[in-house]
Amino acid sequence: MFTQTVCANIPLRRSSAVSSIFPSIRFGGDYNPDQWDPSVWDDDVRLMRGASVTTATVGVFSWARLEPRPGEFDFGWLDTVLEKLDAGGIRVILATATASPPAWLATLHPESLPVDERGSRFGFGSRQQYSPSSAVYREHALRLVRELAARYGAHPALEAWHTNNEYGCHVAASYDDESVAAFRAWLARRYGTVDELNRAWGTGFWSQRYGSFDEVDAPRHAPTFRNPTQLLDWKRFSSWALLELHRAERSVLAELSPGVPVTTNFMGFFADLDYWDWSAEMDFISDDEYPDPSDPLSHVLSAATRDLMRSLGGGRPWLLMEQSPSAVNWRDRNAPKAPGQHRATSFQSVARGADGILHFQWRQSASGAEKFHAAMVPHGGENTRVHREVQALGRELAELSAGDAGVLGAPVPASVAIVWDWESWWALGQEATPTRIDYLASVLEWYGALLRRGVTINFVRPGADTAAYRLVVAPLQQVGSGDELAALAAVVERGDTLVVGFQTGILDRDLHVHLGGYLGGAGSALQRALGVSVEEFAPLQLGVPTVVAGELEGTAGVWQEHVRVTDAAVLASFADGHASGGAAITRRATEAAGAAWYVATQPSAALFDALFDRVLADAGVEPAFAGPEYGVETAARGGARFVINHTGEPREVVVAGTGVSLEPFGVAVLTGSEG
Template sequence: MTQPATTDPTPDPTPDPTTGPTDGAPPQAAATARLSERLQYGGDYNPEQWDPAVWEEDVTLMQQAGVTLATVGVFSWARLEPRPKEYDLAWLDDVLDRLHRGGVRVLLATATASPPAWLAREHPSSLPVTADGVTLHPGSRQQYSPSSSAYREHALRLVETLAERYGDHPALAAWHVNNEYGCHVPRSYDAESVAAFRAWLAERYGTVERLNEAWGTAFWSQRYDSFDEVDAPRAMPTFANPTQVLDFDRFSSDALLALHRTEVDVLRRVTPAVPVTTNFMGFFKAADYWAWAPHVDVVTDDAYPDPADPEAYVRLAASRDLMRSLRDGQPWLLMESATSAVNWRAANAPKPAGLHRAQSLQAVGRGADGILHFQWRQSAAGAEKFHSGMVPHVGPDSRVFREVCALGRELAELSAEVAGTRVPSRVALLLDWDSWRAVEQEAVPARTDYVEHLLAWYRPFLRRGVTVDLRPPGADLSGYDLVVAPLLQVASTEELEGLDAYVRGGGHLVVGYGSAVLDRDLHVRLGGYLGPLQGTLGVRVEEQAPLVGAPGAAAPVTRLAGAPGDAVDGGLSGTATTWQEVLQVQDAQVLATFADGHAAGGAALTRRTHGAGAAWYVATLPDEALLDALVDRWTGEAGVEPLLTAPTAGVEAVRRGEVLVVVNHTPQAVRVPLAGGARTVAGHDALVLRG
């Protein structure tokens, strides 16, 4: 595994933008490492919403709460530039000086996430357009097209102004670029975006003939004679061309990333020693974070689990693992979380006492070097006035603020043991954005929620305290003993050959149904799907058969029968859901068969020894009990030791450095079966165990 990043022990020097490290590291490396010298604590601070008389109290309360880091200016463009090229920065000078005197460092936002109304008035072409041709207007936020030249011109001028003004400010820890890219406008169909899409296609394919080949335009008379004939996939009479839709998804992620990089280029030029980041949003389909992660110095994430959902912790844990994995195990920051209720669900439950602390320690255990919130002081007006804050409407004499202070103290005490350390993992789960987009398109065998499917495979590892990294296809997997590839529908030949090499080299590979069906152009792999993995797995797929029930009926299931000769626990029998495949077994051991349904009598679970390793194929989605049995078998074969000696729903355990974090997400006390001895954990509570 990669070793933890080294940290600069020098206490809080001001970064010098004219010099950098002499060891070949980028100029911002030392300042980035400083963010991991301690566990950071704080949140979005929006002083422009308040009278300056409140600001001094804010700093005093931040000191009381143990705040070390504040994000400032995220939505302040209209205040910073009330009219084109007229800047009002004196108030921001005052705020940053106050925070510095109070010992609070700053993630200074470039403020470009929410353009002022004057930009739309003077440049209506800057506004985004939906697939149906509707222009989205000011009055909310994020009302810009990422390809708009007018938006970029004004945004970059603001970024340069802020960088020149504050690049040497002693409070500045890092730049927060824009905010939640694509959250509300993941795609725009305006004229400049369409022109940029055509240029992107020309760069990708080179010739329109190659585009026609990739898109399969011989079908339905879709052939193009030039790139100028190509449009974005707007509203159409029926199913759009699948590869056109996928390419527009790819382009839209790239367009947002290109916009991000234009701001970063300015910041690197003016303030080369200052790190940059932007806040990701967990599992967010519109932005391929594998492509984005190299363009931030530290990964940050926004996470708002529903307190009313008892299963929310599963997605939350997986998203923490994703953030850690995006930069190969580098510690990350939780940029936004809520102390209690949010405001956008139909009903917004508050967090019960203890739950926010438990979820915060979950993030720390899974690699976070900071817990930040939206926002510091709960708003008195505007669309998010009912979104909780660190200082709630009632003020500091409140349960929420007392919990905020207690968490700040606990993180400060934990810093020396945890900050900057890595989270070891010997299991990888493959996550692929193209597969995600493809399986959720129209005109497919069955609509699938890709992330929920991934989480079904993730849960049994979580229930055992087996830490999982998420990896993209094509990544180096040599450090993992077990690799799981569920629903890897889209993959290149080279990526599949890489999985084969992993197994031959001694790895243990599990491939789920629906995998390696399409290449990266979404063309079907003929002759039994799977491509090069046919030889790895020893099977071909003859038919796909989603389990489809009558309207209104319970979701159908299928029974699996353990195959004769499989001596482990009498065979792998049980119940499976969602899917069946008719397999042609060529050279593999059959460990379970379908007892009913379209594929009755056929193989459902197979295993094949291949080189020094082993490869499994799972032609369905096993239910929880059967997946538990399978994960026990896979981890046992791979030599992966779980932290929990028995599957435990609602509980997780993760090791980071010398610390073991055990979290009980249920409201009841649980006796947790740890490898070193059982411990009782109260409801909505977490234990931090040393050694």
Template sequence: MPFQTSSEPARATWPTGLDSIAYGGDYNPEQWPEEVWHEDVRLMREAGVNLVSVGIFSWALLEPREGEHDFGWLDRLLDLLHDNGIRVDLGTPTASPPAWFFAAHPDARVVTRDGTVLGFGSRGMASPSHPAYRAAAVGIADALARRYGRHPAVALWHVHNEYGAPVSDDYSPASATAFRAWLQDRYGTLDTLNAAWGTTFWGQRYGEWAHVDVPALAPSVVNPAQRLDFARFTDHALRACFVAERDAIRAHSDVPVTTNFMTTNCPSTDLWAWAAEVDVVSNDHYLTAADRRGHVDLALAADLTRSLAGGKPWILMEHSTSAVNWQPRNVAKRAGETTRNALSHLGRGADAILFFQWRASRSGAEKFHSAMLPHAGTSSRVWREVRTLGADLGRLAEVQGSTVRADVAILWDWVSFWAQDLEWRPSVDLDHRERVLAYYDRLWRDGLTVDLVHPTADLSAYRLVVAPASYLLTAAAGDHLAAYVADGGTLVVSYFSGIVDEHDAVHPGGYGAPLRTALGLTVEEFLPLREGDTLAVAWDHDGVRTELAADVWADDLALEGADVVATYVDGPAAGLPAITRNRHGAGTGWYVSTRLGVDGLAPVLRAAYADAGLAPSGLPDEVEVVRRHGAVADYVVAVNHADQPVEIPADGTELLTGTAVSGSYKVPAGGVAVVREARRG
């Protein structure tokens, strides 16, 4: 079921009526008596809240029976918020259809890969491919837009909630029908489909379109090309739902439309395609409590969101004031952590800092989730920090609209990740997310600001491009990377990259063939390690020999012009090249054929930095400093995650305290700073 991208003229790309950093969160007043609403609004004003998200899970109240609408409570709520100067991000409630919908359309329920039919009583949408769901979702979106499309409180439309979570792929009959239609549009003929999927293997060739089904569980591994196309189809089906609701809203409102992405935590959506469909990019991010350095993953998510936004300001639609409720161990944030998290997002381009949720719920599955107004009330530490953060963001109003520039890009491709994560890869330890985060963490510690980019994106602005996990890389993308190097760029590629084409077929010419020109080599054989095995790499640089610890993987390389800069000391590739550097045109291509940890990557990337004309910041590991560039000034945003103060270079005025800064500024342990400096070019 193809859909058309809107060809309308450019629309507003920021919530209307906001002239400062947006601050607030999800507001679910329907969970409370109306007399509580007035207390909520009073406390919102006290905390500096100026934007709230409303109605995201309210379908059963807005349409209690099919075709019957009750807008009275929402009328009163929007009027109350407007009267108090609080802007509204109005949601369409289509992530959670009401009980009457499933009673009327039981065949619209999602079916899992093993054939389980998912029931009602939780959250999560119906089958995105079911016509009745599509019609009902568009119907409620249209009704809301007709009524509130020009309401003075509405600053933004918020379609659905976290597409792809908690379910994405659906194996129901409706999905199978839609999948066949999608394949026919993509391939045209069965001969083309059979060729793309390599169906001569294991006798899978199709002679009728009706015989093509969803890739449900089978006696053995299902055709990986079919699995990859089903992932593409799933993304398309979800996005088509968004576009249908968005267009229903646009027929009645000129207010911008968004949906909340989950950039690093919802792998079923190709957000490069989604970003083109929203008027403003927004993201939800929650710390992983088990990760003691979760602030690095936070920075990665923020940089990825900014990259999806094309460098424009973006919305942090949800994060938490303290613990969440859905992880195995829900660790509370410590004093100051909420502010550090918020300022890290802001430093990396967010002009809106919102939470889930405003008032903690007394009932339901998320009653133990933290909130801006917690169960402990206004006497709590969390509430005091919420008020302080609101005041701080008010002092930073002038930062709004400034942008971030990066010298380094990391390749990020959801389609490649989908392909790499399928079964029967050479090692279960091939983890694309782990490799991306390892390289990103090294860059983060070295103080380099990073954009995330698709392999086919324009790379000319970047001195250094890193490819930590590019398993699926088309021949055209390989040519693009080779041209980037030839033009003077520096490229660093990790192992298991450039292996397959867009159909998950090994490239003609062998492993790494698309990267042969840029790297001056191919891979003759994979040499994965047994569980727990390690090896050493001898790194010789500037006359100094260092042994780097590695594990998981080695390659047997066939060099075609690359220089050896490190060799394997032991393991299955003992004595063979481990790390290479290839001169191509005016630039260089580096290949790292094993898994080095964050510390092991330090000398390798320092050498690549030298090629790229870059250098580490020299700041301690646990301080992050990002510069935002404005029309009349620049802003140095510093977040100190360490337990001791740190000096950062700066000249100007620290905006949170009003302190004049000359040469350097001491950021307290666990503290933050935003220094206005003279504008750079």
């Protein structure tokens, strides 16, 4: 089964800004030869060559093998592995192996182990068993990195360095004494004085005022609601503490292996780390993504994740470092991928900016916690469906890379931006809120409406320059400074289109309320741009819909509120519920030909489709699909447009005026005239 390539007379923007750190689209995955007898290694290289593998990520969990006793290093086996891979023409992303410290470190230094919020110390026997603030852990980890970089920093097979692995995946924060001391120091740098901390945290409430930084603790298990700003600062600090580990390793690698790019693997929309801050420390962005094959909407999350990775890198190509070719082992029900499904999601990554498609892992483990996690070479060996699909995918990517579509290194054009804010996610996830709102799920519904029309988006952080976008969408940006919210208002002032969702502009960056009609507070630039203010929240009961009627009609959920309209047209009103008769969707036109929309609820999919028909027309953004397409996506990159069917049924679609037939989980690559 191969990619369907269609030469069609469709307008495509071919950008001259082509830049990739790789010589071709990379293909491969995590390789763990230390888990196998050396007699297997030559067969691995043979099979890799047969599968068109270009790249192996080596040594991710090898610390105990590399340093079996403190200060005693064993590199002989790794020398042999790298020599064999190099001889086979396979490049290496070498991991620093610091993700899982060995047993001897836990035994000699139990203080390096992490502590949970109830004060219980974790034990050895899993992975990531270290406190991010542990000086002992850092000392031993950096010694290992220094030894690796000194030995392999100029190795001919080395393509890039990979620090640690999935920072924060299992231990995003530790409540040990060293972490608390580091938190206090971080707070002192942030606020300068304890009086300023008291102001920011609002400690006049519940008698929480501090007399010195030494009195401040981590937000441990408590009788009831904890201080909201303390919780937010703990999230900020914990993300920073892990980032400091990456920075320390990167510094060693830059010294001893200059010119070799350094990355680490992100985890998509991962709640605990602010990847906007992390992205500046990566030579290229890498990501791990595991969509659920049994979820018919999983392609929406994975498409959004790919767009986020591209956005984090400022539009530069990124690397899919991990995915599974079939089932994983950690869901309640681990469905395998259907024939062709893995290929579809792999091409989705390429279409949205990836210059490499890697996997976890090369050979499926025979023991350990992930022995039932699928791999490129399954338990059944090379004569299996999964490995045959792996071989076919490797060939296709090699052909695409060598073809004239100009995909490698090419940017992905986007004229629409969605504001994504980790701190709003953290704030909405706290306990003391107007109602429980799933920030990620809600934003994905906004994103999905654009995906169904074939519109490609970039994510932007609050306050970012959005002058390149005709349409900016800000759903649930609960937290925002005055300047950040004014930047949204500026979208309309310059003549472009802005859509703002409910729960936007409620709190400042200290989580203090913007008083006087929310949306940034009384008289704010955002209130003026939208022509509305918000008087009262009226969240809906779980699973209870609301009806809206007017020029836009349909159902919605999650939220109602009482909106005061001062200078906007009401396009839909609530037909029932606490806010019955009040505005649900408004639009304010400006003299600069811009338009500002406010949406005081979470529309259903059908209502979102109707809403974005109007909004895209306002913005002058022409969708690739004439109407919403469920289960099919499209994106343009270089001289190609990709059309991908994520359903198990054949589909006929019209994209940019061209009819395309797609088999189940089919992929079409359209090439044509430049426009």
